[in-house]
Each structure stands twice: as structure tokens, then as C-alpha cells.
Amino acid sequence: MPAISLMLFFLMSVFLVAMIQVQFFQIAFAKLGLTPEATLAVLIGTLLGSGINLPIFKLKIQHTGHLVALPGRKPIWELFQPVREGCTVIAINVGGCVIPVGLCVYFISLQLIEPLLLGVDILIIAGLSYRLSRPVPGLGIAMPLFIAPLASALLALILDPAHAAHLAYIGGVLGVLIGADILHLKSVGSLGVPVASIGGAGTFDGIFLTGIIAALLA
DSSP: OOHHHHHHHHHHHHHHHHHHHTTHHHHHHHHTTOOHHHHHHHHHHHHHHTTOEEEEEEEEEEEEEEEEOOTTSOOEEEEEEEEEEEEEEEEEEIIIIIHHHHHHHHHHHTTOSOHHHHHHHHHHHHHHHHHHOEEETTTEEEOOTTHHHHHHHHHHHHHOGGGHHHHHHHHHHHHHIIIIIGGGGGGGGGSOOSEEEETOSOTTOHHHHHHHHHHHHO
């Protein structure tokens, strides 16, 4: 594991401990009806799963440029000729995607929310996420962190106040997953990365945090 990844993992681990100490996650998951034991299991699974990417398919791409890092300067995107063919592996991150989506499936199975309201919420958040996210060469798909959870929480309070926390979590997770990640798969070829991991920017990727913050605010 590269030094940067180790450092990121360490920083996220420290952040996780700090959040547990202020009962941030317990409060959010309690609003979702999870027991303290279930909450701890989810957090541990998310932490450990953040380092696990499951490849699902390869996307053939044509490299039209690459990042060039010069001493003392920011990396720049430099074009080259001729075009080079290659592939990008599309993967899903266990901690940042599989576990949040699994929770969504569980909450949906409880049948607390009308399917029409659920579909409207996911569709709106997906559209918002798609409009606000953008591919960043050499990095991945980037979008403002707090806009999606704020919008998801507000929308859930309007659509179904009685089950706002569950609706906000489901809409936040699936909306960001669809709008920011899946709908931008066509742009992956221009990013110049060997692996594009959905939910794989670390333990506190946008998908994971969006769901938690949205549930907490709702």
C-alpha cells in the first residue's frame, strides 16, 4: 500500500475514533433504528472494508493525456500523441459502497416508505449529484460533500416527515451512487486512472458520509 494510502487510512481511523467519542454515529444510526451493537459492527466493517475494492469489469479506454508532476509545481495534465489504448478497472469499495447499499436494501425491506416517495427522492438527489459532480483527471469524480446530504435531509422532511431519517439515508446513498458515480462511468476513460473504485476514496467517501449526515439532519 503506498505511503499516501497508509497516511489517509491513519487519518481516517483517527477521525473515526473522534466521531465515536462524540457519539456522532451512534446518534445517526439510532435514528435509523440500529442497536449500538449493530452500529459498532457497521463502523468496523466500514473501516476494514475501506481498503477492499472488488473488481467488477474492465473499461477499454484511449489515453489522450497524462499527469505530469514537476518539482515545486502542481501536477498538470499534458497531452501526448499518438493516442494510447488501455483499460480502467471498475471496482466497488466494500466500506464506501457495499455496506451503505446493503443498509439501504435492509431499510427498503422494512417497507416504511411509500415506493413512489422513495423513487422521487432518489431521482431528485441523483439528478442533483450528477449536475454538481465532475470528473477530475488523475483523481476521480468530485462533488461538494455537504450539498447532497443537506438536500436529501430537507427533501425527506418534506416528502415523509414520519420516516425522514430512513428516506434521507436511502436517498442520499443511492442518489449519490447513481448520480455521481454510475452516470459518470462514461467519463472514466478521460480520468487517466488504472482503477476507478465506486465509493473507494476511503472510509468516509461521499456515499458513506452522505447517508450518515442526511440521516442525522433529518
